[in-house]
Amino acid sequence: MTERVATTPGLYPLPDWAKETLSELKGHQKGDLLSGDETGEIVETYDEVRSELIDDQVDAGLDRIVEGQARWDDMIAHPLTIADGVEPGGIVRYYDNNNFYRDPRVRSEPSPSGDVADDLAAARDVAPENAALQAVLPGPYSLADLATNETGGDEGEFLEAIAAFLAAEVEALGDHETLFLLEPSLVENPPGDGADERASAAIDEVAAATDAEVVVHTYWGAIPEKPYAHLLDADVDAVGIDLVAGDREDSLYNVQEYGAADSIALGVVDGQNTLVETPETIAERVEWFESQVPVDDFETTYVTSNTELFYLPENKYEAKLNALAAGVEVLS
Template structure:
């Protein structure tokens, strides 16, 4: 069993600064500086997979949708699937055509690491966090989001080794009968676009409903992520009772609090899960329970170092 230290991305980004003359500093310059700092922090922590950091994702997990020309920022909305709980709801007013934003972000760092990991919001989560003013049917809307994400992922640089698909709404707003199967189909569409990297669907905020979990396993993905901070017992039950993919991601570090657990504690949580499930996992992605957007910078660095140390072989 290989243990890989990584994160689900969305590392903390500062509020767009003021240049002292009444106008904001160009966002691209701010993004570049924060991206450099994020890459350096991950390298220093010896993470096995490195994310671009999503410094330009000012709208959090919904950013790839909001950045589209046919999507507007709507009113403030609340969801536990969003790091800070509050976000600007995307309003889709036209067709979700390819725009290349995800690929462009990753291309900016592709030659700076040999272990690049892409981060993308899942199609089900985006469909629950957005408003449809164009497609007119929930199933068609979700399928359109999945096709949009698939096109974006198909254009990723070859350097990408892993793709984390973030699906917190599978727990925060679980799909009901019929909708759970459609959510799995949408995730499968996204995963099918990735041909040369492992696809991890990371869920967090609790444990998956049994039926939702079963349908998720029907998608052609390489790993499912389980939040051991929010609900370790039910996560172990799901895997022990119903199985999972060949590999797994375990959220063993708490990204929602400034407290940082010791590397030994993170290792013990992985060992605990391994002892209580019958699977012989090919890879365990050792990661945080959720995205890291709310951590202060000093705690971010400490959290990354703990994750890196947790997968270092012990003598």
């Protein structure tokens, strides 16, 4: 029987009080303060935010607890922007959406910082003792796609360097139940012939660095057929399917035609729309998908938002957490 797990891809919005506090504190800093450079009261503020975001998830009843990634002002370009050998770049728009991130300019082979591992350890300190923690990182294909390669190597060599960098970051993580690798570029800028195999190999290298369950979470539509088929060659436990954005029939076709991993992640809550789905709607979307695919039972169905929840007002983000947990409860 399939286990249904309520979770999210992380990257939560800052609480309103923290936006004001951090704006004032950072306003006293000279230059551009990057994640990783924080000191004093700024660190203390982010510690408070982390505790609050974890409390939100525990109160909602989620099955996996993320750190929240409140420090990621560079969105999924983190942690590359703070790595040695990388110029963080400015804030730019990406994916033809109202989303912004830093443009990391990679000038030499990036060195892992352990920044994400430190945040996960801090989350472990404040989460309930029995909480199942979920780590969150960008996937290697999306990170390489969003970064600017100034190393002198070709695209294949650059992707290999990014994969090695992320694998080292994963190896530094402490205990975690699940790892979400965020790979929207597989949909928004899919790899072509040859590059699709390299993308799968890069994801496989990162996944191999942990004993946790690995979910490659894609969103904003369906992955094209060939990249999807090659993605299944990677040793991952689940691929994320967006049932909110784009035509869900395209994602369904991929699974019907090429199969799936042992588990699956379903993006059934809209991470960019303030309309809050009912638990019944969430349950119906999960049941619809599971009834359409040629799989008797997935080991696990991760029930999640299709994208990060960063874009939502604080009250709507909290409501979406509660809806996810309640939707899984309806399914049980």
